[in-house]
Amino acid sequence: MGEIILGIEEAFLLLISFNKEIYGIILLSLYVSLASTFFSTIIAVPIGTALGMRNFKGKGILIRLIYTFMSLPPVIAGLFVFLVIMRKGPLGHLRLSFTPTAMILAQICIVVPIIVGLTYNGVKEKGNTIRDLGKTLGANNRQTLFLLIYEMRIIILAAVIAGFGRAVSEVGAVMIVGGNIKGHTRVMTTYIAMLQNMGDYSKAIAVGIVLLALSFLINGILFNLQQR
Amino acid sequence: MNIYLENVIKEYEGKRIVHIDELHIKNGALYGFVGPNGAGKSTLIKMIAGLEPLNSGNIYYGHKPKSNPPFEIMTLVFQKPYLLRTTVEKNILYPLRLRGWTEKAMEERVTELLKDMGLSEFRNQKSWKLSGGETQKVALARAMSFRPKLLLLDEPTANIDPSTIAIIEKMLRKANQEEKTTVIIITHNLQQAKRLCSDLVFMHRGNAVEHGDVEKVLNHPTHSLTQRFIEGELIVD
Ligand SMILES: Nc1ncnc2c1ncn2[C@@H]1O[C@H](COP(=O)(O)OP(=O)(O)OP(=O)(O)O)[C@@H](O)[C@H]1O
Numbered sequence: 001m002g003e004i005i006l007g008i009e010e011a012f013l014l015l016i017s018f019n020k021e022i023y024g025i026i027l028l029s030l031y032v033s034l035a036s037t038f039f040s041t042i043i044a045v046p047i048g049t050a051l052g053m054r055n056f057k058g059k060g061i062l063i064r065l066i067y068t069f070m071s072l073p074p075v076i077a078g079l080f081v082f083l084v085i086m087r088k089g090p091l092g093h094l095r096l097s098f099t100p101t102a103m104i105l106a107q108i109c110i111v112v113p114i115i116v117g118l119t120y121n122g123v124k125e126k127g128n129t130i131r132d133l134g135k136t137l138g139a140n141n142r143q144t145l146f147l148l149i150y151e152m153r154i155i156i157l158a159a160v161i162a163g164f165g166r167a168v169s170e171v172g173a174v175m176i177v178g179g180n181i182k183g184h185t186r187v188m189t190t191y192i193a194m195l196q197n198m199g200d201y202s203k204a205i206a207v208g209i210v211l212l213a214l215s216f217l218i219n220g221i222l223f224n225l226q227q228r
Numbered sequence: 229m230n231i232y233l234e235n236v237i238k239e240y241e242g243k244r245i246v247h248i249d250e251l252h253i254k255n256g257a258l259y260g261f262v263g264p265n266g267a268g269k270s271t272l273i274k275m276i277a278g279l280e281p282l283n284s285g286n287i288y289y290g291h292k293p294k295s296n297p298p299f300e301i302m303t304l305v306f307q308k309p310y311l312l313r314t315t316v317e318k319n320i321l322y323p324l325r326l327r328g329w330t331e332k333a334m335e336e337r338v339t340e341l342l343k344d345m346g347l348s349e350f351r352n353q354k355s356w357k358l359s360g361g362e363t364q365k366v367a368l369a370r371a372m373s374f375r376p377k378l379l380l381l382d383e384p385t386a387n388i389d390p391s392t393i394a395i396i397e398k399m400l401r402k403a404n405q406e407e408k409t410t411v412i413i414i415t416h417n418l419q420q421a422k423r424l425c426s427d428l429v430f431m432h433r434g435n436a437v438e439h440g441d442v443e444k445v446l447n448h449p450t451h452s453l454t455q456r457f458i459e460g461e462l463i464v465d
């Protein structure tokens with residue numbers, strides 16, 4: 001109990017101290033998670049929409065695979081990206097190992113299935129109705145697609161919120177491909193794991209509280225957008 | 229708009245749902261489609277609206293042989309209309325925006341429609357807060373906004389109170405008389421058909437069993453099925 005109260009105190013002190021290291025870690029966390037969520041959204045929304053609207057052979061199996069990948073353990077995503085970008089890997093020449101870019105790539109692997117799966121579900125439910133509506137009101141294919149995305153905005157934002165939540169909270173993938181290098185690839189989750197390891201519990205709790213607060217803030221912004 | 233149906237066949241899972249040898253929808257008329265549940269009325273109207281592909285046959289719009297559905301000048305109001313997740317006004321504006329109307333023309337049209345429908349106070353209301361009858365009226369206003377040449381309606385007054393029915397009928401009559409819109413309405417209410425329609429098509433098991441002038445079909449049906457339907461015997465197929 002004492003540790004928690006100490007942690008809350010320390011979280012507050014940490015924030016008003018404007019400690020460069022802490023703010024660097026917070027900013028990198030935000031950068032990595034927001035970037036991975038952003039790119040995942042761009043990749044996943046069209047895929048989820050297409051899956052919801054079209055029928056083809058093998059679709060059932062593909063959907064089951066996507067649902068499975070929605071709960072992909074981050075360490076596996078990390079391991080996969082690690083193997084691809086390591087020196088001897090297929091993309092080794094890009095020298096991405098232990099960089100923030102590698103962390104973003106790993107998180108994209110985790111977040112894309114989540115947004116695809118949730119978007120697919122929404123489109124499957126509403127897609128045909130909206131396609132028919134678009135036709136009856138005289139919209140062409142492109143306009144109908146925009147109409148569909150507009151009508152899906154709440155579901156898409158919910159998917160984005162879920163994806164971001166997953167990205168910002170995971171530790172396995174960023175640890176493997178980033179390596180928790182001080183001042184370079186250290187983010188809040190890997191920092192917390194390290195602090196816990198070193199027995200600095202109050203500081204670990206402090207960073208945890210900051211992480212939660214930030215998550216709350218970002219979700220608040222997305223939630224506000226969703227209510228429009 | 230004249231519409232010609234020729235040997236139109238629609239099947240679901242090998243079962244024949246609609247089979248119309250020949251049917252001519254006359255330009256400027258106000259048609260009622262009636263018939264028991266499951267007769268294929270909704271399926272037929274969706275095919276006319278260009279939403280359901282035919283298994284075989286042809287539907288011609290305007291003058292033969294042009295046969296692509298002219299989506300820009302026709303529309304369908306579903307029995308359970310879907311309103312966009314935005315305000316009443318933006319719903320009605322949407323087809324006009326697609327057609328590139330000027331702001332001024334759109335403003336005038338929306339104001340007029342809202343007034344005629346008795347919806348003025350709902351202009352900025354969010355669509356999901358509307359009642360069933362209000363939703364139906366907004367959907368109708370949206371469908372009529374761009375003055376379509378063909379207006380298709382699937383049971384627009386089912387579950388609607390009498391005063392709202394009166395408004396909807398008034399609007400349909402107005403579109404038909406002032407804008408020369410050809411109207412097809414599916415209804416189970418023969419009194420409504422009598423009040424509103426110029427022509428009637430009686431459907432049974434996918435066939436247009438009888439069609440013609442509304443008074444003639446209701447008063448002197450040539451087919452025993454029609455007779456039984458009018459007498460209230462034939463409700464479910
Ligand atoms: N997508 C579909 N797949 C299979 N069967 C269908 C489908 N749509 C309609 N049917 C069948 O086609 C028949 C005609 O349906 P339709 O909805 O056109 O009837 P309706 O005349 O509009 O009836 P109601 O008065 O009850 O609305 C019904 O037996 C229905 O079960």
Ligand SMILES: [Mg+2]
Pocket residue numbers: 269270271382
């Ligand atoms: Mg029906």
